[in-house]
Structure formats: C-alpha cells, structure tokens
Amino acid sequence: MKKGAADNLIKGTAIERHREWRGLRDTTYDYLQWCRLWGILIKWAASHPVQNVKAVFRYRWMFSYLTVPSFFDRICSGQRGAGLRGARNNLNYLASDVTGTLTTIFSADMHLHPGSKRAEELNKRIICLDELLPALLGKGFPDCKTILFQEYPMYLPSLINQHSPVHYIEQSEIYGLPADVCPLPSFEAGLAIEDDFPKIGCCMLTSNMPCDGSIMTSMIQDRRIGLPSQVLNVPLRWKEDEVQDYAVQEILSAIGFLEEQTGLKYDWDALKQACEVWNEQNKAKFEKWEMNRTEIPPHTGSTVWLYRIFEHQAVCGDPKALANDRKVNRILARQVAAGKCPKTIRHRAIIWNTPANNYANFNNWLLDCWGIESVCEMIDLHGAELIDTSTRESMLRGLANMYQTSTMRAHTKGGSEVMIDALWEKYEEYDADMILMFDQISCKGVGAINGLFEEGAQRRGIPMCRVRQDLMDPTSISRREMRGDVNVFMQAVMNETPLDLSLVDFDDDESW
Amino acid sequence: MKDLKHIHLYEALLEQTANDLVRAEKDAGGIAVGYTCYYIPEVLLNCGKAFSVRLRAPKTGSLDISQYYMSSFICGYTRALFERAFEGGMNFLDFYASSDTCQQMVRVVENIRDLGLIDNPRFGWGIIDAPLKISPHGNKLYIEQVREHLLRPLAENYGVDVSDEAIRAAVREHNELCAIFEEISELRKADNPRITPREFHILSLVSYASPTARILPYLRETLEDLRAREADPVSHWRARVVVVGSELDDYDFSEILENCRCYIAADRYCFGAYPGRQQIPLRNDEPALDQVCRWYLETNQCPRFMSQDKIKGRRELIRDLAREYRADGVVIEQAKFCDFWGYERTLNTQVLQEEYGLPTQGIDREYVVRGSGQLATRIQAFVESIEFKKMQKDHPDHDSTAEEGTGR
Structure with a gap:
C-alpha cells in the first residue's frame, strides 16, 4: 500500500521523520531555501548572542521562535512548483525582516538592559503602534523605527507554535477575564499581566482595531506598559463618506502626538515615497489575485495570507518587500504561462472569516487531503485601494482608507452587508464551487450573522462547510477537530473520497 | 412600607415591550x-x-x-x-x-x-x-x-418635527422627568430609605420603556406618594452598594439584592439612573442639537471609551457615587458574553478595591436573572464580607482569628 503524507509524521508531535520528497527539482529548491533560512537565523543569533540568549530566557514567547524552521516546513508541506517557490521566498523575506526587528527590540529592551544609556537612546527613536495599525504612518519619521508592539510577542508566536497562546490566555483568565472573549486580545492582556512585553519605545499609538475585544485589551495593556499613549480612533462605518473627515482628523491628531513625543517634525515627502512603494506592493498583490482567478491558481494558502498581513501591517512601503513581491510574481507568472498545475485540484474554495492561527497549515491539508484549493481568502483581501499621492489631502484620505480597511476590519466592520455581499461576489469572481466558512466561536461580530450566511448560501445553492475554530486557542478546538468538520462535510455533503487517506485523521495535538 | 402608588401598573407595563402606554401613543x-x-x-x-x-x-x-x-x-x-x-x-x-x-x-x-x-x-x-x-x-x-x-x-x-424648537421642547419634558428621578435618588441617601431597590429599578425601567409624556403624570403622583411615605421603623439593610455594569432591564436583579438585605444606594448601568436621568442644561446661544449631542458624549460611561481621561473618569464616578450615596461597596455586573464589560469588570474589580479602597464584587449574569441562586449566594457572601469589614473597622483590637479558633 502506498504511503501517505501523514505516515511520515511522528504521532502527536507531527514532526516529519524525514524531509518531504517533492521530486528532484522541488526537493532541491526546498532544501536550498531551508538552508537559506538557517543562514538568516544563524546570522541573527550570532550578531548579538548574549542579548538573544537573555531574551530566550526572559520571554516565554521567544521559545516559539526557536521552532521557526519546523513552522516553515509545515506551511510549505505538500507544495510544488511556483507555489513552493513563492512560499519559500515570502517566508525567508519575512524571516529576514523579523530577525532584524527582533534585534532592534532586544537592543532597546529595558528588561534586558536595565539602566542602559544606549538602550534609552535607542528608545527615543522607537515608536510603538498597536499591531493592527499599519506601520505606513511611521514612514513620516524616517529617523525612527516603527514597531508593531504586539506583532512579535503575540501574533507571530501564535502562528509559529500553537501552544504559545495557552499560557497567556490562562493568565488572563486567572486574572478574571471571561473565557469567551477572543483569544487574540486575551493573549495580549496575558502578556501585559505577565509583564512579558519588551520594555521599549518612547510612546504608543493604540487603536480600536479591529474589534470590541481589542478596544478593551488596550485598557489592561496601557496600565502595564506605561508609555505615553494616544488612541487612534478609526471609524467603523468605513463605507460612508461622512466618516472620512473624522478619519483624517484622527490621523492628523496622531501625527501631532508622535511629533510631540519624538520631538521630530513629520516628513511628508518620506510618507509620499512610502505610499508610492505601497501602491506598487498593492499592484503586485492585484496581479497575484488575477493569477489565482485562472484555472491554475499558482499561489495559495497560509504563506500567502500570512505574508499579506505582514506586508500590509509591518512592511508596507518597504522597497525590499516590493522587490520580493516582484520576484515571486515572475515565478508565478511563468507557471501560469506554461499552463502547468503541479497539484490535483478538485474544488475551488472561498475561505471566509479569519483563519485559525493555531492551524496555519490548514490550507495545505485541505489541498493534500481533499483537493480543496483555497483560491481566495477573506483575510488576504484588505487595504486594496491605491493611495492618491498627488496632494497631502488625497494622501491622508488614502491613508485613512487603508486604516479603515485594515486586516480583519475590511470585512468585519462597515455593516454586515460588507462581509456578506463580498462573499457572494468573490464566489463568482473566482469561479469557486464551495465555501469554507470559519466559525470562530469567540468572534461575536461574525457569530451574530451566522444565520445570514447560512440562508444566503442555501438560497444560492452553494455548498458551505462550517469549520469551528478559536483563532489561536487550541484548547477550545483542536486542529484534529477542525479537520473533522471538513471530513464530515466532504464525505456527507460532497460525497467525496480523500486524495490521501492517511491525512483524514491523524494525531498532531502536541505539534508546534 | 405600604405599596408605592402605581407600582402594580408599572409592573404591568414592564410585562411587554409594546405596553399599554406605547400602544396608546401609537394610536x-x-x-x-x-x-x-x-x-x-x-x-x-x-x-x-x-x-x-x-x-x-x-x-x-x-x-x-x-x-x-x-x-x-x-x-x-x-x-x-x-x-x-x-x-x-x-x-x-x-x-x-x-x-x-x-x-x-x-x-x-x-x-x-x-x-x-x-x-x-x-x-x-x-x-x-x-x-x-x-x-x-x-x-x-x-x-x-x-x-x-x-x-x-x-x-x-x-x-417628525426635529427643529431646534422641537428639540428644546423635548429637553424640557425630559428634564421634568429627570427632576423627579433626581429627587427620588436623594431619598436613597437616607439611612433608612423610603424607597426599595426593586421599586427604584421599576421606576427607572418604566421611564425608559414608555412614552415620556404618558408616563410623566404617573411618576409625578408616585413622587408625591414617596414624599409622604413613611419608612419602616427599623432599617433592615445590612449593606449599601453602588451597582455598576452593563445593560440590566430585569428588576429581579434588584430584588435578589433586596432579599439579601443589600441596598442599592446608587446605580450606574444601562437603563439605570446614571447616566440618563440627569437634567440636560441648555443655553440659548448654541443649537440645541449640538448641546444635546455633546452632553450625551461627555456623560457617556460606556467602557468602549478608550482614552485615559474617560477610563479614569469612569472609576472616579463610581468612587463619587459611593461617597455621595454612602455606599459600603460596589457590585460590578456584567452580562455574559459582553466583551466591553468582561474587561471592564475584570480590571475595575481589582482597581476599585486596591486603588480606591472600595470593596468590590464582580459578577456575570444571564439576561434573565430570575431564580438565580448562584447570584444570590454571591451577593450574600459579599454582604457578609462587608459586614465583617465593618466589624473589623469598629473593633480594630478584636482578634477574629482567635474567635474562629474557638468555633464561635
């Protein structure tokens, strides 16, 4: 009997017994990119060895970063051809940027360097932003480093290691927070309670992004972090013209606050340059979407949405990210032009609602086990309007729009019609034949329109599979349970047999 | 105490959303x-x-x-x-x-x-x-x-006439309603108040759930009745609290506290007296709409307000209410699955206790609380803890651990 992909996994941890064989060319490419990743990590570790070792011992979440090579392998599993190449390039760019930022964070961290004058000086030039505020605003302070405060201790670890949020969520609950709140803000609150945020920066821009839980966790964080802070209130009904003036005023007010805190004058030319780079990054994204509308969608899955989120939030306006985009697009275009599809695709699915961070390689499993190709994902579609840089006012309006349509927010805010109507539009646009709807149990804004999705799909005769998950809390719903929801649907509703039987049910509860 | 005038009518009005007064106004x-x-x-x-x-x-x-x-x-x-x-x-x-x-x-x-x-x-x-x-x-x-x-x-x-004049007329009527509540609220400050928590909750709810113009005449008479009402000869309240929290339109909640002999001296929840039953001051030199909107924004106590001044302001209001109404403690209630109050309750239960010195009990509850034994138990325990604190304060030399050891 032919061995399946899951036969190569160690029970429980799901660590591969040996590297995946993808054919000579793809295995070689994958291996070389894996070596490139090790090069990036070793260079980073060796640059500040003492500081980095101290960080690993000081911060529980830092342990997750030690498992990055395994994480990259996991979210590249099963990939071939241009998809594999795009994924590896995106991930290695990400590794390169994140290690650089970690160096900045740890060099300035007063927890690691108590009383250090050098760290103090560095902090004067660090602006902290709520992680769901795109960093583009900070480009107007070219002498400062803008850091998404929760991105590195919370968001990325939650993807890399599914167990990383558990301890912090527990701390929040011990503190008294109800267990039904979204794990993302709960994780952030837990970090604050545990005093596990690096002590960096000269000020903090908080926000109401993306949801009610995030609004409230800021209250706990503010108390613990103790930086001078201001709220950037991003309007919710973002489709309405009447809120745009307010959105612009809020950005101007935030700039004023940052000028006051840094003692620097805002550089509008620098912002303009960054906005123009961001526009090019967005255009590169449009090309990718266009390619995924073809019969050979070349680049799908978590390495796409993870990169998109990172690009939109952290490296918007960064020429290095743009160079990576262009390189990846050339690779993808070649495969589309050649008309080759290296994978078996049975179904084209629209993936709606926020994905589960604790199961980032879920898309890989969908494709390998059932032949479900995630041609379009809601989380990948945000901030997709170009910024008009012709005048300062138009640029501010464009920036305000980008903020209002930021990660998660572009669909979950602005009225239920925004999220519902866009789903049916994308279904047609991408010639899909099924919808996979994440039922993120603690997301109340989306949970409260469950019925509208159900009835809409029924009316249109669209098969819709609901997959329960809890964003980043594997103790609520495990990866295995998520797979179970799909298995039942594919067998009972779609009357399908799996492409790889070994993947239908396997134990990976202990996996990172 | 004898039954409050119109209290049974109010209870009947609260039995349904489209109550008799609503239907009459519609007609x-x-x-x-x-x-x-x-x-x-x-x-x-x-x-x-x-x-x-x-x-x-x-x-x-x-x-x-x-x-x-x-x-x-x-x-x-x-x-x-x-x-x-x-x-x-x-x-x-x-x-x-x-x-x-x-x-x-x-x-x-x-x-x-x-x-x-x-x-x-x-x-x-x-x-x-x-x-x-x-x-x-x-x-x-x-x-x-x-x-x-x-x-x-x-x-x-x-x-609908939404002119400046119409807004001012609506504010006048609203202020008359609020004046009644301000006077009734004053009665809650007494050691042995003439109004019970359940009654106040009912009055408050009915004022929100009925057309103002139609409920006002009844409330005027109720106020008259209260002015003349005699309190029970002996106060049976064991503790006085401020109730703070999210939307609360089930007056059985107040009844549960009442049954635990816990007096709600002031309240700060949605559908309650603070904010919402205070008179709106209007000047003539500015459009009424602008003034009204500013009033509602500035007096808003929703935990959704993120700025530090508002966060601090919310805590200070609770402290001030506790002082003004001579409350012994604070009960923070949170409707289950409310994200805003989930966080606010968590943090303020600790902050009010540790930084403001106010004994505070955080609770979560269902929308309908009727017959909630769990809630009654928690309130009972809180009341006892307040009493115990009072005893400690009144008798600082009293060695409670020794007493416990003797099995008393």
Missing part, C-alpha cells in the same frame, strides 16, 4: 422609535410626534432561534431582542435607532433588516458611527451622524 399618531444604547440620545427621539422606547424583551424564555442566527456565544440581551423581533413582538416599531458601538447590538438591527422581521410597512432604521473618545472633531462626527442617520429619516419619512 394617537405617535412614531415609535426603538433604541438600546446611551449613544443614541434618548431625548432626540422624543421630538415632535416621535417617542422613544428603550427595547427590552421581558419574559424571555427559549433562545433557540436566535442561537441559530446569532450563535450561542452572543450576549443574552441581543439574542433576546432578536428572538422577540422574530416572534413578532417588535412589530409596533416604526424606526430602530441603533449605533455601531457594540458590534453584537448592531447585528440585531442588521439581522432584523436583512430578514425582514418587522411586519410594519413604515419600518425604517438608522445606524450611527460614534467616536470612542472626546475631541472637537469627534463631537462634529457624532452630531453629523445623529443628524444624518436618525433625525433626517425621522423628519423625511415620518414627518
């Missing part, structure tokens, strides 16, 4: 405007022939239908409203004034709209976006949103 040509949140300025919904009804779902039982449409992790209040609308209990509504301030709440009106649940050909809705901090541009946004999404449709589609 007289009134435009019923439902709302759920302090972000919607109540007084503006009482302009001209419009009248406000703060939405409730009394006698809520099964929530099966709303569970299908809205999932089971949504706050009971929003699910109950949806369920009531689904059952046809909201058909009296002409207009639903909502705010995109709590996402669960705004989903109610969106579901109602998309599923066409209100069987009323005139039914319309408006949803405002409102700021979560105070600023001049935030005030401007708020005023524009109220004007565009609430007042304009009321004027254009229902012929």
Whole structure:
C-alpha cells in the first residue's frame, strides 16, 4: 500500500521523520531555501548572542521562535512548483525582516538592559503602534523605527507554535477575564499581566482595531506598559463618506502626538515615497489575485495570507518587500504561462472569516487531503485601494482608507452587508464551487450573522462547510477537530473520497 | 412600607415591550422609535410626534432561534431582542435607532433588516458611527451622524418635527422627568430609605420603556406618594452598594439584592439612573442639537471609551457615587458574553478595591436573572464580607482569628 503524507509524521508531535520528497527539482529548491533560512537565523543569533540568549530566557514567547524552521516546513508541506517557490521566498523575506526587528527590540529592551544609556537612546527613536495599525504612518519619521508592539510577542508566536497562546490566555483568565472573549486580545492582556512585553519605545499609538475585544485589551495593556499613549480612533462605518473627515482628523491628531513625543517634525515627502512603494506592493498583490482567478491558481494558502498581513501591517512601503513581491510574481507568472498545475485540484474554495492561527497549515491539508484549493481568502483581501499621492489631502484620505480597511476590519466592520455581499461576489469572481466558512466561536461580530450566511448560501445553492475554530486557542478546538468538520462535510455533503487517506485523521495535538 | 402608588401598573407595563402606554401613543399618531444604547440620545427621539422606547424583551424564555442566527456565544440581551423581533413582538416599531458601538447590538438591527422581521410597512432604521473618545472633531462626527442617520429619516419619512424648537421642547419634558428621578435618588441617601431597590429599578425601567409624556403624570403622583411615605421603623439593610455594569432591564436583579438585605444606594448601568436621568442644561446661544449631542458624549460611561481621561473618569464616578450615596461597596455586573464589560469588570474589580479602597464584587449574569441562586449566594457572601469589614473597622483590637479558633 502506498504511503501517505501523514505516515511520515511522528504521532502527536507531527514532526516529519524525514524531509518531504517533492521530486528532484522541488526537493532541491526546498532544501536550498531551508538552508537559506538557517543562514538568516544563524546570522541573527550570532550578531548579538548574549542579548538573544537573555531574551530566550526572559520571554516565554521567544521559545516559539526557536521552532521557526519546523513552522516553515509545515506551511510549505505538500507544495510544488511556483507555489513552493513563492512560499519559500515570502517566508525567508519575512524571516529576514523579523530577525532584524527582533534585534532592534532586544537592543532597546529595558528588561534586558536595565539602566542602559544606549538602550534609552535607542528608545527615543522607537515608536510603538498597536499591531493592527499599519506601520505606513511611521514612514513620516524616517529617523525612527516603527514597531508593531504586539506583532512579535503575540501574533507571530501564535502562528509559529500553537501552544504559545495557552499560557497567556490562562493568565488572563486567572486574572478574571471571561473565557469567551477572543483569544487574540486575551493573549495580549496575558502578556501585559505577565509583564512579558519588551520594555521599549518612547510612546504608543493604540487603536480600536479591529474589534470590541481589542478596544478593551488596550485598557489592561496601557496600565502595564506605561508609555505615553494616544488612541487612534478609526471609524467603523468605513463605507460612508461622512466618516472620512473624522478619519483624517484622527490621523492628523496622531501625527501631532508622535511629533510631540519624538520631538521630530513629520516628513511628508518620506510618507509620499512610502505610499508610492505601497501602491506598487498593492499592484503586485492585484496581479497575484488575477493569477489565482485562472484555472491554475499558482499561489495559495497560509504563506500567502500570512505574508499579506505582514506586508500590509509591518512592511508596507518597504522597497525590499516590493522587490520580493516582484520576484515571486515572475515565478508565478511563468507557471501560469506554461499552463502547468503541479497539484490535483478538485474544488475551488472561498475561505471566509479569519483563519485559525493555531492551524496555519490548514490550507495545505485541505489541498493534500481533499483537493480543496483555497483560491481566495477573506483575510488576504484588505487595504486594496491605491493611495492618491498627488496632494497631502488625497494622501491622508488614502491613508485613512487603508486604516479603515485594515486586516480583519475590511470585512468585519462597515455593516454586515460588507462581509456578506463580498462573499457572494468573490464566489463568482473566482469561479469557486464551495465555501469554507470559519466559525470562530469567540468572534461575536461574525457569530451574530451566522444565520445570514447560512440562508444566503442555501438560497444560492452553494455548498458551505462550517469549520469551528478559536483563532489561536487550541484548547477550545483542536486542529484534529477542525479537520473533522471538513471530513464530515466532504464525505456527507460532497460525497467525496480523500486524495490521501492517511491525512483524514491523524494525531498532531502536541505539534508546534 | 405600604405599596408605592402605581407600582402594580408599572409592573404591568414592564410585562411587554409594546405596553399599554406605547400602544396608546401609537394610536394617537405617535412614531415609535426603538433604541438600546446611551449613544443614541434618548431625548432626540422624543421630538415632535416621535417617542422613544428603550427595547427590552421581558419574559424571555427559549433562545433557540436566535442561537441559530446569532450563535450561542452572543450576549443574552441581543439574542433576546432578536428572538422577540422574530416572534413578532417588535412589530409596533416604526424606526430602530441603533449605533455601531457594540458590534453584537448592531447585528440585531442588521439581522432584523436583512430578514425582514418587522411586519410594519413604515419600518425604517438608522445606524450611527460614534467616536470612542472626546475631541472637537469627534463631537462634529457624532452630531453629523445623529443628524444624518436618525433625525433626517425621522423628519423625511415620518414627518417628525426635529427643529431646534422641537428639540428644546423635548429637553424640557425630559428634564421634568429627570427632576423627579433626581429627587427620588436623594431619598436613597437616607439611612433608612423610603424607597426599595426593586421599586427604584421599576421606576427607572418604566421611564425608559414608555412614552415620556404618558408616563410623566404617573411618576409625578408616585413622587408625591414617596414624599409622604413613611419608612419602616427599623432599617433592615445590612449593606449599601453602588451597582455598576452593563445593560440590566430585569428588576429581579434588584430584588435578589433586596432579599439579601443589600441596598442599592446608587446605580450606574444601562437603563439605570446614571447616566440618563440627569437634567440636560441648555443655553440659548448654541443649537440645541449640538448641546444635546455633546452632553450625551461627555456623560457617556460606556467602557468602549478608550482614552485615559474617560477610563479614569469612569472609576472616579463610581468612587463619587459611593461617597455621595454612602455606599459600603460596589457590585460590578456584567452580562455574559459582553466583551466591553468582561474587561471592564475584570480590571475595575481589582482597581476599585486596591486603588480606591472600595470593596468590590464582580459578577456575570444571564439576561434573565430570575431564580438565580448562584447570584444570590454571591451577593450574600459579599454582604457578609462587608459586614465583617465593618466589624473589623469598629473593633480594630478584636482578634477574629482567635474567635474562629474557638468555633464561635
């Protein structure tokens, strides 16, 4: 009997017994990119060895970063051809940027360097932003480093290691927070309670992004972090013209606050340059979407949405990210032009609602086990309007729009019609034949329109599979349970047999 | 004490959303405007022939239908409203004034709209976006949103007079109502008050859930009755508390506290006295709409307000209420699955205790609390802890551990 992909996994941890064989060319490419990743990590570790070792011992979440090579392998599993190449390039760019930022964070961290004058000086030039505020605003302070405060201790670890949020969520609950709140803000609150945020920066821009839980966790964080802070209130009904003036005023007010805190004058030319780079990054994204509308969608899955989120939030306006985009697009275009599809695709699915961070390689499993190709994902579609840089006012309006349509927010805010109507539009646009709807149990804004999705799909005769998950809390719903929801649907509703039987049910509860 | 005048009428009025007074006002040509949140300025919904009804779902039982449409992790209040609308209990509504301030709440009106649940050909809705901090541009946004999404449709589609004069007239009537509550609230300061927590809760609720013009005459008479009322000869209250928290329209909650002999000296919850039953000061040199909107924004105590001044202000208001009404402690109640109050309760339960020195009990509760033994047990324990603290304070030399050791 032919061995399946899951036969190569160690029970429980799901660590591969040996590297995946993808054919000579793809295995070689994958291996070389894996070596490139090790090069990036070793260079980073060796640059500040003492500081980095101290960080690993000081911060529980830092342990997750030690498992990055395994994480990259996991979210590249099963990939071939241009998809594999795009994924590896995106991930290695990400590794390169994140290690650089970690160096900045740890060099300035007063927890690691108590009383250090050098760290103090560095902090004067660090602006902290709520992680769901795109960093583009900070480009107007070219002498400062803008850091998404929760991105590195919370968001990325939650993807890399599914167990990383558990301890912090527990701390929040011990503190008294109800267990039904979204794990993302709960994780952030837990970090604050545990005093596990690096002590960096000269000020903090908080926000109401993306949801009610995030609004409230800021209250706990503010108390613990103790930086001078201001709220950037991003309007919710973002489709309405009447809120745009307010959105612009809020950005101007935030700039004023940052000028006051840094003692620097805002550089509008620098912002303009960054906005123009961001526009090019967005255009590169449009090309990718266009390619995924073809019969050979070349680049799908978590390495796409993870990169998109990172690009939109952290490296918007960064020429290095743009160079990576262009390189990846050339690779993808070649495969589309050649008309080759290296994978078996049975179904084209629209993936709606926020994905589960604790199961980032879920898309890989969908494709390998059932032949479900995630041609379009809601989380990948945000901030997709170009910024008009012709005048300062138009640029501010464009920036305000980008903020209002930021990660998660572009669909979950602005009225239920925004999220519902866009789903049916994308279904047609991408010639899909099924919808996979994440039922993120603690997301109340989306949970409260469950019925509208159900009835809409029924009316249109669209098969819709609901997959329960809890964003980043594997103790609520495990990866295995998520797979179970799909298995039942594919067998009972779609009357399908799996492409790889070994993947239908396997134990990976202990996996990172 | 003898029964309060009209109390049985009020109880009857609270038995259903479209109560007798609401129906009478509708029959007289009134435009019923439902709302759920302090972000919607109540007084503006009482302009001209419009009248406000703060939405409730009394006698809520099964929530099966709303569970299908809205999932089971949504706050009971929003699910109950949806369920009531689904059952046809909201058909009296002409207009639903909502705010995109709590996402669960705004989903109610969106579901109602998309599923066409209100069987009323005139039914319309408006949803405002409102700021979560105070600023001049935030005030401007708020005023524009109220004007565009609430007042304009009321004027254009229902012929409601929303002129400056009409707003001022509505404020005058509102202020008369509030003056009654201010006087009644004063009675709660007494050692042996003439009004019980349950009664006050009922009065407060009925004032929100009925047309102001029709409930006012009854409330005037109730106030007269209270002025003349004699308190029981001996106070049986063991502790006085301020109740703070999220939407609370089930007066059985106050009854549970009352049965534990815990007196609610002041309240700061949605549907309660603070904020909402204070007179709105108006000047003549500025449009009434601007002043009213500013008032509602500045007095708003929703935990959604993120700025430090508002966060601190919320705690200071509780402290001030506790001082003014001589409360021994604070009960922070949170409707289950309410994200805003989930965090606010968690943090403030600790902050009020540690930084403000106020004994504080945090509790979460279902929408309907009737018969909640768990709630009664927790309140009972809190009351005992307050009594114990008082004993310690009154007898600092008393060695309680020694007493415990003797088995007393």
